[in-house]
Amino acid sequence: xxxxxxxxxxxxxxxxxxxxxxxxxxxxxxxxxxxxxxxxxxxxxxxxxxxxxxxxxxxxxxxxxxxxxxxxxxxxxxxxxxxxxxxxxxxxxxxxxxxxxxxxxxxxxxxxxxxxxxxxxxxxxxxxxxxxxxxxxxxxxxxxxxxxxxxxxxxxxxxxxxxxxxxxxxxxxxxxxxxxxxxxxxxxxxxxxxxxxxxxxxxxxxxxxxxxxxxxxxxxxxxxxxxxxxxxxxxxxxxxxxxxxxxxxxxxxxxxxxxxxxxxxxxxxxxxxxx
Numbered sequence: 001x002x003x004x005x006x007x008x009x010x011x012x013x014x015x016x017x018x019x020x021x022x023x024x025x026x027x028x029x030x031x032x033x034x035x036x037x038x039x040x041x042x043x044x045x046x047x048x049x050x051x052x053x054x055x056x057x058x059x060x061x062x063x064x065x066x067x068x069x070x071x072x073x074x075x076x077x078x079x080x081x082x083x084x085x086x087x088x089x090x091x092x093x094x095x096x097x098x099x100x101x102x103x104x105x106x107x108x109x110x111x112x113x114x115x116x117x118x119x120x121x122x123x124x125x126x127x128x129x130x131x132x133x134x135x136x137x138x139x140x141x142x143x144x145x146x147x148x149x150x151x152x153x154x155x156x157x158x159x160x161x162x163x164x165x166x167x168x169x170x171x172x173x174x175x176x177x178x179x180x181x182x183x184x185x186x187x188x189x190x191x192x193x194x195x196x197x198x199x200x201x202x203x204x205x206x207x208x209x210x211x212x213x214x215x216x217x218x219x220x221x222x223x224x225x226x227x228x229x230x231x232x233x234x235x236x237x238x239x240x241x242x243x244x245x246x247x248x249x250x251x252x253x254x255x256x257x258x259x260x261x262x263x264x265x266x267x268x269x270x271x272x273x274x275x
């Protein structure tokens with residue numbers, strides 16, 4: 001069963017990754033993500049289905065348009081493959097535990113959680129790409145995360161009769177957004193409002209999993225961002241006044257919390273003698 005879930009997640013991720021390439025280009029430009037159909041920017045020829053197979057088409061075309069030979073950026077297959085990997089990572093916690101088929105409510109709850117975190121994986125990929133490109137976290141992508149997380153994860157909690165996760169999810173969203181709002185207000189130019197809004201979404205998903213995951217996930221964003229900033233300064237790829245997008249590192253920290261929040265928190269508490 002686990003191999004089937006992982007395989008399905010990878011294939012689904014490839015397909016979604018192809019769509020995320022469209023989203024990453026069109027949303028910052030204020031364009032529709034559904035029309036017009038994708039076309040080559042060089043010759044305006046519509047991209048056919050055979051030339052739109054994730055990763056494979058790019059390889060077969062050798063990274064160039066079939067009709068005008070214009071180069072196709074390697075970022076397109078990279079996003080597709082990256083999304084497939086992100087979906088596999090998101091599905092791993094669910095694929096490695098038995099599905100409670102004897103209890104319909106628990107089965108539905110598990111499926112809802114899986115869908116929710118696959119959604120978060122897709123959002124993570126496209127927001128990271130957009131923030132690196134244009135230093136923005138568009139509301140069109142960030143804000144729906146509140147509704148999706150609340151409905152899917154809230155429903156899963158209700159089906160399990162788990163009132164605690166409802167409370168920690170709400171607290172995580174509020175605390176993370178408040179923390180980032182204080183930083184946004186206190187350090188002008190240090191981060192944008194998009195970071196504040198994204199923090200609330202990440203806090204919601206992390207809080208659903210537990211307090212440890214929320215604390216590690218939010219703190220992890222600062223740690224990863226700090227390490228990246230130091231590395232960029234050390235390699236002289238940025239200066240002290242350079243603007244560094246923070247969204248990708250927030251997202252990276254959140255996934256550390258999702259995947260390893262509990263063991264990291266336990267390890268820290270034992271190391272410091274607090275446990």
